[in-house]
Amino acid sequence: FQKNFQLAISKLSSVYLVIACIKTTDAPLRFKFICYELQKNPSFIYYKTFQRLLSVVVSICDEKILAKIVWLMQLDRNLISIVFNHRLLTFVLLTIFERNQQSVIDQVLHAIKVNLPALLETKFFSLFLVQISETNIINVKAQIATTLANLHHEKVQELLLSSRSCFYFYILAVIELLEATQLSSISMFLQGSAVASMINPLIEG
Secondary structure, three states: OOOOHHHHOOOHHHHHHHHHHHHHOOOOOOOHHHHHHHHHOHHHHHOHHHHHHHHHHHHHOOHHHHHHHHHHHOHHHHOOOOHHHOHHHHHHHHHHHHOOOHHHHHHHHHHHHHHHHHHHHOOOHHHHHHHHHOOOOHHHHHHHHHHHHOOOHHHHHHHHHHOHHHHHHHHHHHHHHHOHHHHHHHHHHHHOHHHHHHHHHHHHO
16 A cells, blocks of 8 residues: 555545554554655645545543654645535544544644634535534534634624624624533623624624
């Protein structure tokens, strides 16, 4: 497989075979070739077969390999343009979140702060938020909810102007992430000047 990697990942059957082998071996070096191939050819990140392989690897590899994969994914520049436009990569990111990789969480939080409209225009960021809301990783939900709820007035205005449907989804996402146990926080969010001043005209209209 490794000697003919590009040919191998062009066939789903061979990828499933490798996934089965990875799951049944305890050899600590079993994941290194994934990093090597991605580093040698970054375009593999676009291959759905490679993404499927990656989704398994990030769920069971050790912390050192996980950190290497995160570095190779170059999330600082690929988060919006690539990751959230591919369903499998979005689930790879979710797995990385579940493994509590704070540096990755911080990158997503920063992207939310500075570029939420672009995130919501991607194919799968909304799915990402829905999946996060359904997980048990409370600290991550809280961090994302707080970041969304405390978005600067100008950013909320920019979101409303770019897409009313995205604005509505933003409101619903914050409410869902805050959850019913935080009714006071939801009330404060809905009454906050950044949101209330934009919701009221829409309701009255």
